[in-house]
Amino acid sequence: MSLRTEQATCQGPAGLIEYTVDHPEDEPSGWALVLHPHPLHGGTRDNKIVTTVSRACVQHGLLAIRPNFRGVGASQGTFDRAVGETADMAAVVEHVFQAWPQAAAGPWVLAGFSFGSAVAAQLHADLADRGLPLPARLMLIGCAVERFRHRPLSMPPDTLMIHGEHDEVVPLAEGMDFARSHQLPMTVVPDAGHFFHGKLLILRQIVKSGLCGL
Structure with missing residues (x-):
């Protein structure tokens, strides 16, 4: 399946924000916001974890x-x-x-990988504080939330956490500490490192399973 994509920008507090839109084959039933890893270590919207998650969401009918x-x-x-x-x-x-507006009328998904997980978790809390529409599913992959946390958090109980068994950037124990502190289950991918080399198909299947019911 080849993605139909387009590039766009919107205004943010520090100026323009560049983004890519990946379209499903039919009219979208909802949408997903997928956040990339650390910007100072090569993280971009084209990171393979980000594009894997995006592809799973598009296959589920989400923009x-x-x-x-x-x-x-x-x-x-x-x-x-x-x-x-x-x-x-x-x-x-x-x-x-x-x-x-059509995509936004349906449920939406918020996903973040590594540094992006910290932004996703705190964005969820910020939206809740402001009474704005919350995602139907929050996904934290290679969870690095505590490394960049600047505010109190209250994670939804159905948060999907995914971590590699041999994560060399964010050790599994660190992810488990976060999961334990918020009483969240975690899906651990055996033999996977931080970037899920050789495990992207497994990652995509876990994400697709997490989208069921939306």
Whole structure:
């Protein structure tokens, strides 16, 4: 299946935010926001974990949005340790509800990988504080939330956590500590490292299973 994609921008607190839109074959039944890893370590919207998650969402009939964080590609601003990035993604959510009303009328999914997981978790809390529409599913992959947390968090009980058994960047024990502190189950992929080399098909299947019922 080949994705139909387009590039777009919206306004954020630090300037323009560049994003890619991946379209499903038919009219979207909802949408997904998929957030990439650390911008200072090569993370972009085209990261293979991000595109794998996006593809799973598109196959489920969702419109998938993959933004570049500030300072990456054409996105303006400089790295802000998830504080500014969280504010930027809140602006993206509000933009999607205006620019893609049909997709926004359905359920939406918020997913983040590594640094993106920290932004996703804090974005969820920010949206809840502001009374804005919350995602039907939150996905944290290679969870690095505590490394960049700047606010209290309350995670939904159906949060999907996915971690590699041999994660060399965010050790499994660190992910387990976060899961334990929020009483969340975690799916561990045997023999997988941080970037799920050789395990992307398994990752995609776990994500697709997590989308069931939406």
